[in-house]
Amino acid sequence: MQLMMKVLNKVLLTLGSILIIAACQQKNNSYDILDANAFKADLNGKTIELYTLTNATGATAQLSNYGARLVSLWMPDRDGNYADVNLGLATGQEYIDSKVRYFGNVVGRYANRIANAEFVLEGDTFRLPKNNGNNILHGGSNGFYNQIWDAKMIGNNKIEFSYLSVDGEEGFPGNVKVSVLYELSDDNELKISYKAITDKTTHINLCNHAFFNLAGEGSGLVYEHELFVNANKYTPLNEQQIPTGELADVKGTPFDFTVPSKIGTRIEDEFDQLKAGNGYDVNYVLNVGAKELKHAATLSDLKSGRVMEVYTTEPGLQLYTANWLDGTIVGKSGKPLGFREAVCIETQHFPDSPNQPHFPSTILHPGEEFESITIYKFSLL
Numbered sequence: 001m002q003l004m005m006k007v008l009n010k011v012l013l014t015l016g017s018i019l020i021i022a023a024c025q026q027k028n029n030s031y032d033i034l035d036a037n038a039f040k041a042d043l044n045g046k047t048i049e050l051y052t053l054t055n056a057t058g059a060t061a062q063l064s065n066y067g068a069r070l071v072s073l074w075m076p077d078r079d080g081n082y083a084d085v086n087l088g089l090a091t092g093q094e095y096i097d098s099k100v101r102y103f104g105n106v107v108g109r110y111a112n113r114i115a116n117a118e119f120v121l122e123g124d125t126f127r128l129p130k131n132n133g134n135n136i137l138h139g140g141s142n143g144f145y146n147q148i149w150d151a152k153m154i155g156n157n158k159i160e161f162s163y164l165s166v167d168g169e170e171g172f173p174g175n176v177k178v179s180v181l182y183e184l185s186d187d188n189e190l191k192i193s194y195k196a197i198t199d200k201t202t203h204i205n206l207c208n209h210a211f212f213n214l215a216g217e218g219s220g221l222v223y224e225h226e227l228f229v230n231a232n233k234y235t236p237l238n239e240q241q242i243p244t245g246e247l248a249d250v251k252g253t254p255f256d257f258t259v260p261s262k263i264g265t266r267i268e269d270e271f272d273q274l275k276a277g278n279g280y281d282v283n284y285v286l287n288v289g290a291k292e293l294k295h296a297a298t299l300s301d302l303k304s305g306r307v308m309e310v311y312t313t314e315p316g317l318q319l320y321t322a323n324w325l326d327g328t329i330v331g332k333s334g335k336p337l338g339f340r341e342a343v344c345i346e347t348q349h350f351p352d353s354p355n356q357p358h359f360p361s362t363i364l365h366p367g368e369e370f371e372s373i374t375i376y377k378f379s380l381l
Helices: 002-028 092-097 272-277
Strands: 041-043 046-048 050-054 060-064 069-076 082-084 118-121 124-127 150-154 158-165 176-184 189-198 226-229 231-234 281-286 294-300 306-312 316-320 344-348 370-380
Touching: 041 092, 046 092, 050 158, 050 176, 060 176, 226 316, 272 281, 294 344, 306 344
Parallel strands: none
Antiparallel strands: 041 046, 050 060, 060 069, 069 082, 118 124, 150 158, 158 176, 176 189, 189 370, 226 294, 231 281, 281 316, 294 306, 306 370, 316 344
């Protein structure tokens, strides 16, 4: 009995030492993540929840079942100090009340715009609700961002969200089952894997709409962020921000990031496509074909040393520089979220593909499975 007690005491002392070491390590890399209980809110009889992913290096991602959205993403700088590099709000109720609907959420059923909010599919015309002038944007005014998804934690570093988009939701045909898996690796990669199946032929285009500032939320303009985009062409837009159908060269335009350049260098240039979006709001045609995982972009903050590489199986990338944030919304940091204080790098199919048959197809048939992967990989200069 005495021998058993000695062994037990030794085990307890060892465990205590491990916990103390872990606590010290956490203190050295300490940062305040959002409280899950304070985040909760009610929507349509369901509860908005917050979930936390961690990895062995000390990075943290927080996500919500409201819109399957990324809420926080804590990454270290070159000195080991952590900052939340994803803009967002502190509570579920604030997301409900916010006029900026797309902070960090999964966009669906169709990311970006569809002209005149309609398309013809297999001889039938489908008319969708207009929420962006004469067009539909990001799946409509009650798209995936405004839905409570089912959530399943898988260990400490993975979470899967799932949602059934019923036939006729926001005008789209087919019952579509969607799943989105987020994984935070020990290499500081945030991997997002999308899958979907349908019982009727439909269109689908999914992406994540995270607003990134590698200096940390509330750190000001992203003009000094350096950007590389692996694309020689883009899709020019008309006055309603609908693609003209042309694939134009980026060379000689402010849209050329084939050589890494600071975002602020040409953002005020006299260029009609810049004026139409009030800044960068452009779809790039990535250089490597669809369904092949490829390097799409690299975003760097020279001051903090943080680097974010983007890899995707998607054919396009929408670059958006938060041109409509106006400082009236307060973020998790307690600071206003202002004009061009973030950059969105949205991997997706092209805008208005349902009406542009020469664009990569977004059609999903029964018996097929939609699959897409995007990786945001963080490192240091």
